[in-house]
Amino acid sequence: MARExxxxxxxxxxxxxxxxGRSAAVRGEGSPLLSPLDRRAFLQCALASGAAxxxxxxxxxxxxxxxxxxxxxxxxxxxxxxxxxxxxxxxNKKIKCKLCPRECTxxxxxxxxxxxxxxxxxxxxxxxxxxxxxxxxxxxxxxxLFHYLxxxxxxxxxxAGCNVNCKFCQNWDISxxxxxxxxxxxxxxxxxxxxxxxYNCPTIAYxxxxxxxxSEYLMDAADAGHEAGVRSVVVSNGYIQEEALKTAYxxxxxxxxxxxxxxxxYYKDVVVGELKPVLNSLVTLRKMNKWTEIVYxxxxxxxxxxxxxxxxxxxxxxxxxxxxxxxxxxxxxEYLLKNLPITPVSTLERAKAIADAEGLHxxxxxNVPGHPAQNTYCPKCHRMLVERVGFTASQMLIRKGSCPFxxxxxxxxxxx
Amino acid sequence: xxxxxxxSRRDFLKKCLTGAAVLRASGRVELLAAAExxxxxxxxxxxIARDATLxxxxxxxxxxxxxxxxxxxxxxxxxxxNPSETWTxxxxxxxxxxxxxxxxxxxxxxxxxxxxxxxxxxxxEAGIKASDIVVWDRDSDEMEHxxxxxxxxxxxxxxxxxxxxxxxxxxxxxGSVGSRLSKILTQRCNVLINIPVLKDHDGAGVTxxxxxxxxxxxxxxxxxxxxxxxxxxxxxxxxxxRSRMRLTICDATxxxxxxxxxxxxxxxxxxxxxxxxxxxxxxxxxxxxxIERKRAEKGLTTLEGDKRxxxxxxxxxxxxxxxxxxxxRRIAVVEV
Numbered sequence: 001m002a003r004e005x006x007x008x009x010x011x012x013x014x015x016x017x018x019x020x021g022r023s024a025a026v027r028g029e030g031s032p033l034l035s036p037l038d039r040r041a042f043l044q045c046a047l048a049s050g051a052a053x054x055x056x057x058x059x060x061x062x063x064x065x066x067x068x069x070x071x072x073x074x075x076x077x078x079x080x081x082x083x084x085x086x087x088x089x090x091x092n093k094k095i096k097c098k099l100c101p102r103e104c105t106x107x108x109x110x111x112x113x114x115x116x117x118x119x120x121x122x123x124x125x126x127x128x129x130x131x132x133x134x135x136x137x138x139x140x141x142x143x144x145l146f147h148y149l150x151x152x153x154x155x156x157x158x159x160a161g162c163n164v165n166c167k168f169c170q171n172w173d174i175s176x177x178x179x180x181x182x183x184x185x186x187x188x189x190x191x192x193x194x195x196x197x198x199y200n201c202p203t204i205a206y207x208x209x210x211x212x213x214x215s216e217y218l219m220d221a222a223d224a225g226h227e228a229g230v231r232s233v234v235v236s237n238g239y240i241q242e243e244a245l246k247t248a249y250x251x252x253x254x255x256x257x258x259x260x261x262x263x264x265x266y267y268k269d270v271v272v273g274e275l276k277p278v279l280n281s282l283v284t285l286r287k288m289n290k291w292t293e294i295v296y297x298x299x300x301x302x303x304x305x306x307x308x309x310x311x312x313x314x315x316x317x318x319x320x321x322x323x324x325x326x327x328x329x330x331x332x333x334e335y336l337l338k339n340l341p342i343t344p345v346s347t348l349e350r351a352k353a354i355a356d357a358e359g360l361h362x363x364x365x366x367n368v369p370g371h372p373a374q375n376t377y378c379p380k381c382h383r384m385l386v387e388r389v390g391f392t393a394s395q396m397l398i399r400k401g402s403c404p405f406x407x408x409x410x411x412x413x414x415x416x
Numbered sequence: 417x418x419x420x421x422x423x424s425r426r427d428f429l430k431k432c433l434t435g436a437a438v439l440r441a442s443g444r445v446e447l448l449a450a451a452e453x454x455x456x457x458x459x460x461x462x463x464i465a466r467d468a469t470l471x472x473x474x475x476x477x478x479x480x481x482x483x484x485x486x487x488x489x490x491x492x493x494x495x496x497x498n499p500s501e502t503w504t505x506x507x508x509x510x511x512x513x514x515x516x517x518x519x520x521x522x523x524x525x526x527x528x529x530x531x532x533x534x535x536x537x538x539x540x541e542a543g544i545k546a547s548d549i550v551v552w553d554r555d556s557d558e559m560e561h562x563x564x565x566x567x568x569x570x571x572x573x574x575x576x577x578x579x580x581x582x583x584x585x586x587x588x589x590x591g592s593v594g595s596r597l598s599k600i601l602t603q604r605c606n607v608l609i610n611i612p613v614l615k616d617h618d619g620a621g622v623t624x625x626x627x628x629x630x631x632x633x634x635x636x637x638x639x640x641x642x643x644x645x646x647x648x649x650x651x652x653x654x655x656x657x658r659s660r661m662r663l664t665i666c667d668a669t670x671x672x673x674x675x676x677x678x679x680x681x682x683x684x685x686x687x688x689x690x691x692x693x694x695x696x697x698x699x700x701x702x703x704x705x706x707i708e709r710k711r712a713e714k715g716l717t718t719l720e721g722d723k724r725x726x727x728x729x730x731x732x733x734x735x736x737x738x739x740x741x742x743x744x745r746r747i748a749v750v751e752v
Contacts, residue, residue: 092675092683094618104640107618108678109520115637165638167594176635180579272641336587336594 078186079131079179083117084216085244086124093122099244100163100212101277114213115178116161128159129217132192133174133184134208137199139391143207143235144366145293146376147325147412148254150386151393154233155196158208159217160184163239164273166260167336168299175209176335189217189224196230202416203253207235215240215248222251238281239273245281246288254291254413257282261296261303262312270302270337279315286320291413293325295366298343298351300331309351313358322361323411328352329366345371380408459748460695460741462702465489466751470669470688477669482530483537486665489692490538492752500541506662507607509543514605514660515551518613518628519558521672524679526562527611528667531690535609535665536573550574552600554631574604583634591650591736595633601656608660610696614668614687614703616676620644621719621726623677624703625664625696626652626739643724649732652696652739664699666691673710685710697732697740698747704729 085099093108097117104112106119116128135157140149160182162175169175174182187195196204204225206218211234222232231253238257240248249255259278260271267275285292296312298304316324328351330343348365352373355363365373369390376386376398383405387395397404398414465488472478487499496502507513515535517527536549547570553559556566556577567575581604583596601608612628619640620627626648630636639647652658668691674683687706693699704726708718719725733742741747 092618092680093678102641105618107676108680109522110618110677111637113637113640115635176638178634178637181583181634272638336589 074131074180074184076127076180079129079184080125080127081129081216083124083126084219084247085241086117088122093119095119095122095124097124098241099215100240101274102163102239103241111178112163114161114163114210116159116213126214126216127179128161128214129220130186130188131159131179131184131214131217132157132187133160133179133182134158134171135185135187137201138205138207139393140203140205140233141388141391141393143205143233143256144295144327144329144364144391145233145254145256146327146364146386146388147293147362147410147414148233148291149202149413149416150388150396152203152416153199153201154203154205155192155199155201155230156205156207157187157192158206158211159214160209161213162210162237163213164210164237164271166272167270168297168331168334170332170334171208172335189220190228192221193224193228193230196225197228201230203231203233205233205235211236212240212244212248215244219248219251226251237271237273238278240277240281242280242284245284249285249290250288252290254293255285256293256295257285258295258297259312262308262315263303266303270299279319283319286324291411292320293327295327295329296351297329297331298348299337300340300343300347302340304343304347304351306350306354309354310358313355313360316355317359322359324360325362325364326355326360327364327366328355330368332367349373376410378403378406378408378410381406385410458741459746460693460698461493461748461750462691462693462695462698463489463492463750463752464668464689464691464702465492466687466689468688471686477528477530479530479533482528483534485690486531486534486538488752489665489690492750493692493694499538503538503542507539507542507544509545510548511544511607512548512550512605513539513544513607513609514600515549515609515611516601516628516631517551517553517559517564517611518631519553519555519562519564520631520677521562521613521615521679523562524681525613525615525670525672525676525684526558527613528669529563531665531667531669532564532611535611545571546573547571550576550600550604552598552604553577554598555579576600578631588654588656590653592647593633593639593650593654595635595638595651597654597656598632598634601632601660606660607662608657609662610664612664612666614666614671614691614706616672616674616683616707616719617644617724617726618676619724620648620728621724622700622704622707624666624700625693626700626728626732629657632657643727645728646731648728649734649737649739652732653737658739661696662694664691664693664696666699666703668703668706671707671710673707673714674716695740695747697729697742699740700726700729700732701742701744702747702749 087096087098095106097104097112102113106112108119111118118125137153138156140152140154160174160177160179211218225232233254234252235256264275267273328348332342345368352363361379365371374388375384377384385397398410401414402409465485467481467485470477470481490502494502494505519526554577556579559577560566564575578598581599584602587594610625610628612624615623617623620643629651668687668689670684671687672684729742732739
C-alpha cells in the first residue's frame, strides 16, 4: 500500500529558513516513523515527495496540520531523562537551567520557558528525549544548507518546544506547545540512525522546532548516527549557552543558525530572546571550525533597514569571515504577525547587494523560487557552480572543493 | 435660553447622586471600582471568612463547617440573609458554570475538595443542574492526585482536565499574549468561578486569582519571564475569560508563604479561611498582604526585598487593563 505525503491536510509556505515548514508530522499518514516501508512503498513515497517538491515551487509546500482531536495520554516515563545542563540551587528544591541564556530558575513541579523541561523534586528532567512529533525526509537545501552535500536528503525530525517565541513562527503548533499537547512517537536514537540509513539519507537534521531544547536527544542521536555512518546537522536559533553549544553542537557536522535580526530591540520584542548570545554562538562555532551558514528572515518594517543589512554584513566579515554563507529569506505572514506583508523581492535584492558590496562571497536569497541568487557562483571567476531549482540542486560542478573553471577553493562540505 | 442651560448645577449633582445610588442598588459596585471612581461607592469588597475550628479535632476540613464558612463569606459579600438567595444573585438556571480549581500544588496545597463540594451544593440549590457544573484544571492526573474524581458524562457534576478535552485550535491574543484556550472554558462554561489557592510564587511573587488563569491556556511557560508581568494582566483581559468571570473564591484553608507554588510543609500554614470577591485584583492585593504579614511573622524578607514583588497586580489595575483595583483605599476588606 503506497504511503503518500499527507497533502490533504493543507499547505504552508516555507516562510522562515530558520524554522522551515515541516512536511509531515509524525501523526500524519506520510510519516516515515509509523512503520518501516518496503522498497516499493519507499519509492512511491519518494516519487510523491518529488512531485510535491516540484509543485512547491509554484504552489506551496505541503504541511500536515494537526487534527486537534484530544491528544491521547502519552506514557511520559519513556521520554523523561535527567537534563544535562542545569544547576541545583540550595533552597526550596529550585534549579537553574544552564542550557540557554535565559537561565530559568525553576521551582519544584514547574517548567522552564521552553515548556519541555520540568523540575521534579529538585531534579531537572527533559520530557522530550526520543519524543518525535514531526519527521520527514527533506532535501538538505530546505534547511537551508547550500554548502553541505548538495542534492542529498536529510532525515529531519523535531520534538515539541522552543526556548524563544518568535511572533512569525510558522511551526508554532509544535514549537509553542508542551510535549503532551501534541501527538508523538517514541523513536530512540538507534532507531533514528537506522531509519536514516534505510531511507538513504546521509544526514539526520534536527529542525522544525528548536533543537536547543532537545539537546540531550540530539547528542545521543548524533552519536548513534555516527556509529551507523550517518552525519548530523542542526537548524537552530543559536540561543544557547557556550558550554552546551560546545557539547551538543560539537557533535554536529554542520550548523545553520537563524540570525533573526541585528538589533537587541527586535530580539526582545519579536523573538523574546537576545541578540548577543546568538552572535557569541556564531563566533564559538567559527572557532570550533564547524561548518555554519546563517539565515536572516527579513520581516517588512521590523528588521529590513539598510543599516541593519550593512551592520550584519560587516559583523560577519569581521568576526566570521567572508566565506560564511548568508541567506536573506522572504517572510510570509504567520502566527502572531499576520498583519505584515510578504517581503518584497526588491528588498531582499537590496540586502544582497549591500552584503555583496561589503565583500561577503556567498549571499543567497531564499523562499523566492527561481531567483538566480539561489545558485552558488565562484567568487573569483563568477561562473555558476551549483544550480538550484527550489529545494533541488539540479547541477553541481564543484570538484574537490574547488571551482572547476579557475580552481578557486569553495568552502563547504561538498562530498560524502 | 437653551435646554442645556435649564439644568442648574444643583440639578446636575442631584442626578449624579441618583445615578450612583441606582448603580449600587443594582449590585454593580465592582464595575465602579474597576473604573476607579472616587468615594465610598467605589470600594471593592473582599471578604475573609475564618473558622479556627474548620478541621474539628482532625486534620481534614469538615464538610459541614466548610459549607457554613462559605455561606458566611458569600452572604457578607453580597449582603444577603440566607445562603440560597445569595447564589441566585450570581447564577441563573440554564447557565453552565465552570469551577476553575488549582491542582498544581499536590495534595497539600490544591483547591480544597470540601470547598468545591460546598460550592457545587449551593449552585445546584440555585437551580444549576449538576451536569452543567464542570470542575476543571489543566491536567486530569493532577486533579485525581489531589482527590478529584474525573468524571465526564451522565447527570453528575463534570470533572476533568483540559488534557481530556484539548485546547481550541485558534489563537487568541491580547497585548503580549497569544494562546489557545481550553475548550472547557470556551465550550463548556458561560460562567466562570475561580477557585485558586493562596500561595507564594517563586516568579510572580504570589499566585492567587489572576494567575490561576494560566491553567486556561496551552502555553503558560511562555508567560513567566519578568515576574509574569504584564502577561497575567494581559491574559485576564481576553474576552473569553473576562466575560465569563463572575466570582473568585480563594481557598486559604492551607496557604503558602514561601517556596511556592509547590507544596512545602515547612512553608505552609493552616489559615482556615476562604477569601471571596468579585474583584480579582483587589483579592490578589489582599492575599499578597496576608502573605507578607506571614513572611514578616516568620522573619522572612518582603517579596520586594526578595526581588519578586507581584508587580503584575498593579498592571492589572492600570488604565490599560482596569481589571479591578489595587488601591487599598478603594478596597473594603470585611472579616467575618
